Amino acid sequence: MSPVQSPALPPATSLPPVSDLTAHLGFWLRLVSNHVSHAFAAKLAATEVTVAEWSLMRALYDKAPMPPSRIADDMGLTRGAITKLADRLIAKALIVRAASPDDGRAQTLALTERGTALVPALAALADRNDAEFFDALTPDERASLLRLLKGLAERGQMTATPIE
Amino acid sequence: MSPVQSPALPPATSLPPVSDLTAHLGFWLRLVSNHVSHAFAAKLAATEVTVAEWSLMRALYDKAPMPPSRIADDMGLTRGAITKLADRLIAKALIVRAASPDDGRAQTLALTERGTALVPALAALADRNDAEFFDALTPDERASLLRLLKGLAERGQMTATPIE
């Protein structure tokens, strides 16, 4: 702009204008997403598992034993993270780790009986959490939001399960 | 259910059905949000600041020096987190910490000249990131998504800035 300097109000008034954060869709997306996740974490706090632990348990439910690498891909975490996450769940006797029969390097993870039995109650919490936020929308609005989000996910090649 | 047991296919086939993760709007919200954030983090990796650091710098830009507590509220982080975040930015000479003139307990944070000069370039990265994901939508779709998200945010009393 012009070299004319305005007469120094507290923060020098002639800063280059910068777009407002709230102008970004990403801002609102993250705001809402964070709140939904946080509310779910609060519900899980009453249980013996964390959000990431629930996510891993859900991934194993009603499926054959799976290698950690597969789960890492599904959950969008590194293998190292899965190793430690699995360690915690094993310590709680909710899952078991076993050597793969066909590949000497590989391991498999599977829910224990206790872990399996716990999943439905946790899933109910997840259902309730989702309802708590999105039942406020009309069915049309829900459908519209779902369509938009799925479209973005598809276009952006977003595959991994976010840690829910 | 009935005591009849199905004849043991790999994972016993008679588990209580549990709602699919992808049935939840929260799932898709988080999936997209995580991807957008991650893409932005990748862009910032080429700079000298992290996402949280950018967020703090943006909060200070074009405003009078602010107390850390205010920033903690704005960013949705604890005060302890802001102390450490500020320490890192001070080490990079991007912000300064000063004692508040009127309250002996309080501190204020403000951008340095260098920090101020850096903000517009970072803001441009943020703009570009948002555009990258959401320009794929039509103007109508963008407006619709924005309206839905703002409505959810308002209804859920979501105030704090998510760490962008």
Added chain:
DNA sequence: CGGAGATAGTTTCCTAGTCAATCAAAGAGG
């Protein structure tokens, strides 16, 4: 005034990830 409680910020300890190094088992090629 002076002490009780509230408030601002920092610090400490803990949790949960990433990244890079490591090790063992598989697979490929001469």
Added chain:
DNA sequence: CCTCTTTGATTGACTAGGAAACTATCTCCG
């Protein structure tokens, strides 16, 4: 077959943030 490379998992060093304890200061009120 023997080496080279790749792959699966684990480990260790490091980072970022939360919760709660702690310190200093302020405010209120008897």
